[in-house]
Amino acid sequence: MSTLLDIRHVAAAYGESQVLFDISLAIGEGEVATLLGRNGMGKTTTIRAICGFIPLSAGCIEFSGATIAGDRPAQIAKRGIALVPEGRQIFPNLTVKEHLLAFAANRSGNRDPWTVAKVFSVFPQLAERANHLGNQLSGGEQQMLAIGRALTTNPRLLILDEATEGLAPLIREEIWHCLASLRAVGQTILVIDKYVQRLINLADHHTIIEKGRGVWQGSSAALDADHGIWHRHLGV
Amino acid sequence: MTQLVIEQALNGLQFGLMLFLLAAGLTLVFGIMDMINLSHGSLYMGGAYLGAAATHASGSFLIGMLTSMAGMAVIGVLLEITLLRKLYQRDHLVQVLATFALILIANEVVRMLWGSKPLMLNPPANLAGPVELLGFSYPAYRLLIIAVGITVAGLLYLLVTRTRTGMWVRAGASNREMAEVLGINVRRLFTGVFALGAALCALAGILLGPLLAVQVGMGESILILSFVVIVIGGIGSIRGALIGSLLVGSVDTLGRALLPTLLRSVTAPEIARQLGPAIASILIYLLMAGILFWRPQGLFPARG
Ligand SMILES: Nc1ncnc2c1ncn2[C@@H]1O[C@H](COP(=O)(O)OP(=O)(O)OP(=O)(O)O)[C@@H](O)[C@H]1O
Ligand SMILES: [Mg+2]
Secondary structure (H helix, E strand, O other): OOEEEEEEEEEEEEOOEEEEEEEEEEEEOOOEEEEEOOOOOOHHHHHHHHOOOOOEEEEEEEEOOEEOOOOOHHHHHHHHEEEEOOOOOOOOOOEHHHHHHHOOOOOOOOOOOOOHHHHHHHOHHHHHOOOOEHHHOOHHHHHHHHHHHHHOOOOOEEEEEOOOOOOOHHHHHHHHHHHHHHHHOOOEEEEEOOOHHHHHHHOOEEEEEEOOEEEEEEEHHHHHHOHHHHHHHHOO | OHHHHHHHHHHHHHHHHHHHHHHHHHHHHHHHHOOOOOOHHHHHHHHHHHHHHHHHHHOOHHHHHHHHHHHHHHHHHHHHHHOHHHHOOOOHHHHHHHHHHHHHHHHHHHHHHHOOOOEOOOOOHHHOOEEEEOOEEEEHHHHHHHHHHHHHHHHHHHHHHHOHHHHHHHHHHHOHHHHHHOOOOHHHHHHHHHHHHHHHHHHHHHHHOOOOOEOOOHHHHHHHHHHHHHHHHOOOOHHHHHHHHHHHHHHHHHHHHHHHHHHHHHOOHHHHHHHHHHHHHHHHHHHHHHHHHHOOOOOOOOOO
């Protein structure tokens, strides 16, 4: 299995204030990996570095064997990285259907690519709302749309930043179910979330960061076996 | 009286459509790049001068119009790539100061090239006279402006609301980072938007040339009206720009034409004569204040 995303000893800062000191993380093709850590430890910042929004002050990031640090966000996206961002970031002035049409591409060369119809079949609520504007949706619908929008680019790597945050339990279940079926069809995923037990069931391996540094890495079995890690690093 | 109202309503529509040609570009520049571009009015002035010069040289209004649109699109792209692009990351005060300097430079350049006397620009000869319309006569040339305005506004509306490019523009206007991370090169998209905006400014400039004087400083007054329009409509929204333009165009035109008469029927003629023009000239600002009081983000906010 080949490595799709390889982050090595990355450091980065917002202006003067350094947030990432030493982050390393590798994800193989078809794997599901997580990035864990308490609030404000640098998870979202790591994602922003991958997506090209903040420059690295040290280390490197490779995607599919090519270095991507220094590329513009749009170039990185075109290589096949799609983001379901923190806060969903739905466009208030685009309809549901437009969200799913505007950025459609087949960046992974998927033989059965994600289309509007396929997204609608996975999230039937969205189909009923096809012509509603983004700002007319409920939080759960916005989250489904954010996932659907990322999927229509048929990414090689799907990144989800707190995709279940602030959702009702039933909707959260729907999202977990969706991620499990994505995994089943071989989608490579990097996920950030708070529900450690769910992530253990979903993912292959985990990286925990604290104050911008990697402090633990291991498989789901290893994380499941030692709940001391949860208490020490995640506060749960 | 009815005839006056209809005539002024048509004038208001015509002026509103021309305002839309300017406001469309302005609102997208402001919405996508968060950039206040005061020199937008200079593109309008440049378009009028270039159009007048090309019309005189070629003897054809149509050729003048197309030359001016193409010329200003090129100038707009050069301006964007060499200068304005460097201002996007700066704060609004820097943008205002730098683009105000551009206004002064543009006015000086025009004065050097064409002198300080206003240029004459005649409407096409076959449209110079009036036509009969609903029992009264109305200038044919103004009807042409209305027709061109409606056509261009319609095409622009379709472009923004019905095409993928339009979706990207709207997405970029409401959340630039998110559009980028989905693979849209917002910078390149924006250069295209800027070129189109400049061409529309030029179109408004040459169409209004025969009605208003082609002169140095013509861009400033219309620039202020355009800002009023985009604030009313909601910054970054094309639909807002269209509705705002039609509102401002008709309120301004009808107010100036009818308010003194209306006031005369309720107050003494002396007071009406003084108060009428004074109120008429601030009417659109009252409109803006009223709309902002009711909807602080404008009628169609593009941002969430
Ligand atoms: N734009 C910014 N400028 C300066 N500092 C920032 C900025 N964004 C985040 N930070 C700081 O960087 C640190 C890491 O933030 P980040 O958003 O990456 O954390 P996180 O792990 O995603 O947390 P959460 O679980 O709350 O989402 C925090 O201390 C935060 O205050
Ligand atoms: Mg975060």
